[in-house]
Structure formats: C-alpha cells, structure tokens
Amino acid sequence: MIRSGPPALLTGSLSQASLLRLYHRFRALDRNKKGYLSRMDLQQIGALAVNPLGERIIDSFFPDGNLRLDFPGFVRVLAHFRPIDDEDPGIRDPKEPEPLNSRMNKLRFAFQLYDLDRDGKISRHEMLQVLRLMVGVQVTEEQLESIADRTVQEADEDGDGAVSFLEFTKSLEKMDIEQKMSIRILK
Template identity: 90%
Template sequence: MGARGSHSAVPPDADSIRRETGFSQASLLRLYHRFQALDRDNKGYLSRMDLQQIGALAVNPLGDRIIESFFPDGNHQVDFAGFARVLAHFRPVDEEDPGMQDPKQPEPLNSRMNKLRFAFQLYDLDRDGKISRNEMLQVLRLMVGVQVTEEQLESIADRTVQEADIDGDGAVSFMEFTKSLEKMNIEQKMSIRILK
C-alpha cells in the first residue's frame, strides 16, 4: 500500500464502489473523508475501536450490533469499500435513481429487501437464519435497558416471536420477518442522509 503522508483525496476503486453502493461521487468523497478521519493512524482500514468513535453509534442501543455488521466472517478490519458497502444499506431510496432500474443489475444495497436483510442480521445473533426467542430477548434488553422489567421483556419477546412465527417452529425466519414488517416503511426508517 505504501505510506500515506497525508490523506488521499479520492478513494481507491471509487468508480466500482460508486456503482456497487449507488452513492453519488460527492457523497462517496464525504464518506471517504469520514473514513480517513476515523482512521487516525493511517492504516488504510478501520477496526472496531475506530468505529466506536462514531458518536451516533456510541449512544445507539444497537451500536455494537451495527459495528459488528462491518466485520462479517470474524474479520478484524474493514477497508473503505466494506465501510461504504455497509453504509449503503442506509442510503435513502431515490425513486428517480437511473442505473438501479435495470433488471440485469444486482439489487441495490439500499433496496427494501436488502435493508430488511441488514435489519434481520442485527437480531440473528448466531447467524443461523432464524431469530429465536432468546435472540429477540437479548436485542430487546439492549434496546430498552433497565426501563422495563425482565418479566415484561420476556412477555414482549414471546409475543413478538409468536406473532411473526407463521410456521410454528418457535423462531422467526427471514421470510416471516419480512412478512411481519410488510406494512412498515423500512425504506424511510432505515435511511440516513450521509454527512450532509
């Protein structure tokens, strides 16, 4: 990679990252500057500790789960392309987004289905493709903290899994998760304006 005396102005592989993520050139550049600011030691990648510097994640009850999503398969570092790829799930849906309508193109990372996949994996702690009652309970504990009794949390977890569990196996599959959220505006709820 070579030493970087100062931060580079353009991300490596910018064109391919832009095509994959759907970010505009200006948004990608802002993200790259943010990536470089988080990479205080100029390593060229971010660690979990680097991402913990993001204030919004530090105060988010699911912050640790979101940070974990940057490191699939037990990796310990994320490069800029991986950083942009995860954040692309939160890119607002643009109805007039030209290149994203071509059926030969892969589904955009910010599509409803990909946003739902991202949300699902925040709950599926053991990555077995199902959200168990115990996983639901763990995530609820993170989200509500001490504001609710353990008995109330268990009741909420039981009811949530029961309502979504169509096949009666005691867990929520991705398709059941999708069905349970069909009336929710995921496109809006899982959208953030990147560094505006």
C-alpha cells in the same frame, strides 16, 4: 486520491462528490492513518455509541471475524442506509444486482441484527437479547420475556418457535423501513 474504490454496484447512484465526502469521513475516522478502520475507530462515532444496537451495527462492518475495515467495506455497509431516491423511476435491469439500499436488502440487514447466531431464524432467546439491549433497565425481565414471546408468536407463521426471514419481512410489510433505515450521511 482514492486507490481502491468500492464496486460500481455501490457507487452507481453516488455522485463523485458524495463518494469523496465518504472517503474523507473514512480518513477522519482512521485517526492513526493505518489505511483501514478498527472496531475502536467505529466506536468513536457518537451516533453508534448511544445506539442500543451500536455494537451489533459495528459487527456488521466486520463480517467473518475480520479485524480491519477497508474503504470499499465501509461504503458497502453504509449503502444499506442510503435513502431511496424519490426521483428514481424504479425501473431497473433485472440482470443487475438489487441495490444495497433496496427495501429487501434493508430488511436483510435488519434481520441479521437480530439473528445473533446467524442460523437464518430469530429465536425467542435472540429476540430477548436484542430487546434487553434496546430497553435496558426500563422494563422488568418478566415484561421483556412477555414481549419476546408475543413478538415471536405473532410473526411465527409455521409454528417452529422462531422467526424466519420470510416471516420477518411479512411482519414488517406495513412499516416504512426505507425511511427508518436511512442515514443522510451520503448526500
């Protein structure tokens, strides 16, 4: 059945049935039965094709320039989008790694969609690039630049002209990121 499964950290809260459904989804996306997914396989997912950040999300499946996505990697990225269990009492062994679908890990994932050069900061230029993807031609370039300037300026607490991860998390502290970054694909 599933030859090399994802690490226990990812599957701990996944039922065997959910993991099996994910495996079937992985196999269905692997149209040529290669045993791995390529960027082209993921580009066939309708929700990603119409998402303005679809290419950036697809990039997250292929860290370090990898060209092949195995099943554990597929589950690892999707785990960030797993809704947080309402029944989960929130008590966790501090020695255990934080679940990938925790608020902090969801924020890290979102941050990396903006941090295009992976330098640990979101510059005005990076903010502008992402805004262009998100709004397209509906807004003038001048308006986009103004939005990018204002967004970076409001979040930039240390005055370095960029948004660090800490500043990013502070600027989103009132946002319900747990719900906004949830996909019910795993249930």
